[in-house]
Amino acid sequence: EPEVTQTPSHQVTQMGQEVILRCVPISNHLYFYWYRQILGQKVEFLVSFYNNEISEKSEIFDDQFSVERPDGSNFTLKIRSTKLEDSAMYFCASSGGQGDTEAFFGQGTRLTVV
């Protein structure tokens, strides 16, 4: 069964460092998303991406964040200068159509900023 895969599963980084989280969406999907979940809190939308550009972003997705689809399969989230409060689970998701169809999540990357 097709699935969204994310790497790494766990990333520890020092405050102020840049991190790149990687995702391989389901191959025939067109819409890609990043969400995050701080421990004990709800899943929060960060950004959606379609046709090689950002289609929507939340207030959380500030200038420290960027997304890219560097090739035909990968979808990345970059955090330029990490802060302690960026520590969270980051989930990549993909869907075939714009949100009206079902979004499938990857297993997540746990980011710990120390």
Added chain:
Amino acid sequence: QKEVEQNSGPLSVPEGAIASLNCTYSDRGSQSFFWYRQYSGKSPELIMSIYSNGDKEDGRFTAQLNKASQYVSLLIRDSQPSDSATYLCAAYQAGTALIFGKGTTLSVSS
């Protein structure tokens, strides 16, 4: 601010019983609704989607949608201990993205 509200629980039911999970949403423009299951430390797993008023059944799961009341529910029949998890309700409106509730923790005792 678009909100999806859920009772955090925990909701405790005995094995074999029906579990009823509820959700309300604030944005009348929301068009699509989803239920996800999330085990502790894992990612959300899609259980069901519902787009039209009424009921939608899939195996032991039934989703119900009432757009006039802005209310979505999930019924789990013949609950099993393996159903113990947090259930996330999510709503989607065109031009935005999935907005999640905080989730309801379900505990099924054997």
